Amino acid sequence: MISHKIVPNISVDCVVFGFDFEKLNVLLVERELKDEKNGEILISDHTLAGYHIFEDEDLDSAASRILKGLTGLDNIFLEQFGAYGQLDRVSAPRDKLWFEHINKGFADRIITVGYLALIDNTKVTLRLKDRNVSWFPVSMVSEMELAFDHKFLFYEALQALQRKVKVEPIAFELLPDYFTLSQLQKLYEALLGTSFDKRNFRKKVAQMHYVIPLKKKQQGVAHKPAQYYLFSREVYEKTRKGRISFII
Amino acid sequence: MISHKIVPNISVDCVVFGFDFEKLNVLLVERELKDEKNGEILISDHTLAGYHIFEDEDLDSAASRILKGLTGLDNIFLEQFGAYGQLDRVSAPRDKLWFEHINKGFADRIITVGYLALIDNTKVTLRLKDRNVSWFPVSMVSEMELAFDHKFLFYEALQALQRKVKVEPIAFELLPDYFTLSQLQKLYEALLGTSFDKRNFRKKVAQMHYVIPLKKKQQGVAHKPAQYYLFSREVYEKTRKGRISFII
DNA sequence: CAAGGTTCGTGTACTTAATACACAAAGTTA
DNA sequence: TAACTTTGTGTATTAAGTACACGAACCTTG
Numbered sequence: 440m441i442s443h444k445i446v447p448n449i450s451v452d453c454v455v456f457g458f459d460f461e462k463l464n465v466l467l468v469e470r471e472l473k474d475e476k477n478g479e480i481l482i483s484d485h486t487l488a489g490y491h492i493f494e495d496e497d498l499d500s501a502a503s504r505i506l507k508g509l510t511g512l513d514n515i516f517l518e519q520f521g522a523y524g525q526l527d528r529v530s531a532p533r534d535k536l537w538f539e540h541i542n543k544g545f546a547d548r549i550i551t552v553g554y555l556a557l558i559d560n561t562k563v564t565l566r567l568k569d570r571n572v573s574w575f576p577v578s579m580v581s582e583m584e585l586a587f588d589h590k591f592l593f594y595e596a597l598q599a600l601q602r603k604v605k606v607e608p609i610a611f612e613l614l615p616d617y618f619t620l621s622q623l624q625k626l627y628e629a630l631l632g633t634s635f636d637k638r639n640f641r642k643k644v645a646q647m648h649y650v651i652p653l654k655k656k657q658q659g660v661a662h663k664p665a666q667y668y669l670f671s672r673e674v675y676e677k678t679r680k681g682r683i684s685f686i687i
Numbered sequence: 688m689i690s691h692k693i694v695p696n697i698s699v700d701c702v703v704f705g706f707d708f709e710k711l712n713v714l715l716v717e718r719e720l721k722d723e724k725n726g727e728i729l730i731s732d733h734t735l736a737g738y739h740i741f742e743d744e745d746l747d748s749a750a751s752r753i754l755k756g757l758t759g760l761d762n763i764f765l766e767q768f769g770a771y772g773q774l775d776r777v778s779a780p781r782d783k784l785w786f787e788h789i790n791k792g793f794a795d796r797i798i799t800v801g802y803l804a805l806i807d808n809t810k811v812t813l814r815l816k817d818r819n820v821s822w823f824p825v826s827m828v829s830e831m832e833l834a835f836d837h838k839f840l841f842y843e844a845l846q847a848l849q850r851k852v853k854v855e856p857i858a859f860e861l862l863p864d865y866f867t868l869s870q871l872q873k874l875y876e877a878l879l880g881t882s883f884d885k886r887n888f889r890k891k892v893a894q895m896h897y898v899i900p901l902k903k904k905q906q907g908v909a910h911k912p913a914q915y916y917l918f919s920r921e922v923y924e925k926t927r928k929g930r931i932s933f934i935i
Numbered sequence: 936c937a938a939g940g941t942t943c944g945t946g947t948a949c950t951t952a953a954t955a956c957a958c959a960a961a962g963t964t965a
Numbered sequence: 966t967a968a969c970t971t972t973g974t975g976t977a978t979t980a981a982g983t984a985c986a987c988g989a990a991c992c993t994t995g
Contacts, residue, residue: 448694449772449798494796498772522770522800524697524746548742550697550798552770606854621942638945639983646981662942663990869971886974887954894952910971911961936995943990951982961972 443493450551451501452489452589454520454596455509457560458613460622462576463629464560465593466509469571470586472540481540482533486586487593488572489551502554509572516557516612520599524550528588537586555596557612604630608649611670617653619665620644649675691741698799699749700737700837702768702844703757705808706861708870710824711877712808713841714757717819718834720788730781734834735841736820737799750802757820764805764860768847772798776836785834803844805860852878856897859918865901867913868892897923 455466472482488509492501499517506515528549529538560574575583580593604610610626624640644650649671657664703714720730736757740749747765754763776797777786808822823831828841852858858874872888892898897919905912 446696446796448696492772495774497774498770498798519769521767522746524740524800526743526745548694550746550800552772552798602854606850619943636984637943638985641944642982657943657991659992660942661940661992663944663992665943867972884955885972886956889973890953905962905972907963908971909963909969911963911973913972938994940993941991943988945987945989947985949983951980953980954978956976957974959972959974962970964969965967 443495445491446494447491448549450489450491450549451498451505451554452487452551452592453502453505453517453554453556454487454593455506455556455558456577456596456600456613457558457563457574458626458629459560459574460625461629462578463613464574465577465580466572467575467583467585468509469573470537471571472537482537484533484584484586485575485589487589498552502552502556506556506558510558510563512558512563516609518555518599518603518609520553520555520596522550522552523588523592524548525588531587534587551592553592553596555599557600557609559613559615561615601631608647608670608672608675614670617655617667617669619657619667621665623650623668647675648678649673691743693739694742695739696797698737698739698797699746699753699802700735700799700840701750701753701765701802701804702735702841703754703804703806704825704844704848704861705806705811705822706874706877707808707822708873709877710826711861712822713825713828714820715823715831715833716757717821718785719819720785730785732781732832732834733823733837735837746800750800750804754804757818758806758811760806760811764857766803766847766851766857768801768803768844770798770800771836771840772796773836779835782835799840801840801844803847805848805857807861807863809863849879856895856918856920856923862918865903865915865917867905867915869913871898871916895923896926897921 453466457464457466466488467485468488470482470484470486471480473480488505490501490505492498496504498519502517503513503515506517507513526548528551529535577597580590583590585593604627610623610630613626614622620641621637623644624635624637627640628634651669651671651674653667653669655667657667705712705714714736715733716736718730718732718734719728721728736753738749738753740746744752746767750765751761751763754765755761774796776799777783825845828838831838833841852875858871858878861874862870868889869885871892872883872885875888876882899917899919899922901915901917903915905915
């Protein structure tokens with residue numbers, strides 16, 4: 440195994456979102472520190488997926504590497520949402536403790552680059568079982584304890600996601616290759632925290648020519664089966680409107 | 688004078704935009720390196736405004752400090768547009784030369800955080816005279832030589848600006864406290880590279896209740912004087928529409 | 936195999952915003 | 966006072982946003 444040299448004062452944190460057809464979830468890593476002698480649990484909370492970058496990789500590669508490690512997936516949708524360099528990132532007592540035990544020798548003046556990742560839940564569920572990584576409903580994060588400034592980073596990512604989703608077709612990254620319109624609607628409702636009228640929603644989708652109906656229908660559901668649709672990035676790129684509306 | 692300790696592998700670059708009522712401009716710093724013996728000019732090009740961060744400041748403060756140094760202004764509109772950590776940032780021969788002479792001892796693996804700055808041209812013009820800093824039309828940048836990856840960073844910033852300007856009322860940061868509607872229209876046209884119909888433009892502006900007409904009119908112009916308007920952030924915050932339109 | 940349960944898929948009327956387009960009014964200068 | 970320049974305004978048409986209800990298709994249960 441090749442050992443890479445770490446850049447001690449630069450790290451990447453990934454806020455990984457997933458959608459289970461009901462609600463939006465985020466991937467968090469369990470953090471636990473036990474006293475070496477008596478086994479007493481000193482720290483038990485969660486962190487975002489993140490690590491230092493290596494000397495020989497750029498920021499995007501570092502984020503990809505981290506995600507590959509957690510999910511086994513390549514080609515995950517990844518986008519920066521900000522860089523953070525506050526001086527007090529490691530201020531809580533449990534974070535200081537963690538630094539003393541685990542991150543010995545690392546700089547405590549760290550710049551973190553935040554990455555927003557969107558993944559198709561159906562492709563990854565199996566792989567996570569054997570790790571201390573799991574999905575948490577986005578609505579639950581406010582009540583959780585997260586390490587360092589990770590709760591802040593999480594909300595920054597969530598805001599960025601809500602902003603982008605209105606302007607770019609990135610929500611589809613959270614859905615499987617084909618999906619029903621009800622699933623799409625539920626996704627937008629979960630993302631934006633609103634609800635839409637079904638007929639109006641579908642009228643809008645009908646204008647998005649890059650959402651294409653398939654021949655396929657749902658099977659084995661105890662109700663009228665829904666038609667499956669597909670997102671086509673090619674059609675999107677070709678037909679995107681240059682509409683300029685600077686009214687806000 | 689207090690001497691600050693520099694973080695050798697982290698820097699901040701500012702892409703500073705200004706508007707002269709005709710076109711969009713960017714602030715660039717002249718870079719020159721002469722041979723110590725014969726005075727031959729080894730490097731002569733331009734860079735963005737940027738520098739390493741200090742150990743005891745965060746990213747935003749570093750960007751503010753750099754801008755204060757160049758323009759004399761506080762409270763400039765500042766927003767991150769990305770963090771860049773490519774391995775080949777210093778690849779051109781003249782950049783290597785610069786590193787050998789000027790940045791001796793600095794890491795060559797640098798992470799740069801890009802900041803987009805918007806400034807009111809009318810407040811700063813005087814202060815720049817005595818420095819090797821000047822405005823260049825945005826349209827001219829493609830033909831210029833910029834240091835390191837600064838041309839790339841510039842276009843990243845320009846794209847971010849064009850994206851944001853459609854969604855947030857940040858264009859007003861480029862105008863003086865009061866302005867005419869024609870100036871506002873020219874600004875949007877310069878920013879987005881389009882042209883608008885005057886009547887339709889004004890109809891749109893009429894919907895933006897945060898653009899407020901003043902009693903004041905233009906004076907001493909050789910034509911019908913225009914009315915001045917004001918941008919009110921308070922009104923904007925109160926009346927912003929929560930319109931959710933995810934069609935793209 | 937009929938009835939009940941559940942989600943799917945659709946249309947119309949009304950309001951609001953986007954677009955295309957031309958000319959008189961107010962001030963300055965010669 | 967005539968010429969010049971930029972300001973400021975209205976209407977008709979098309980496109981998009983919003984509010985709202987019910988029969989159709991499939992499965993399950995009795």
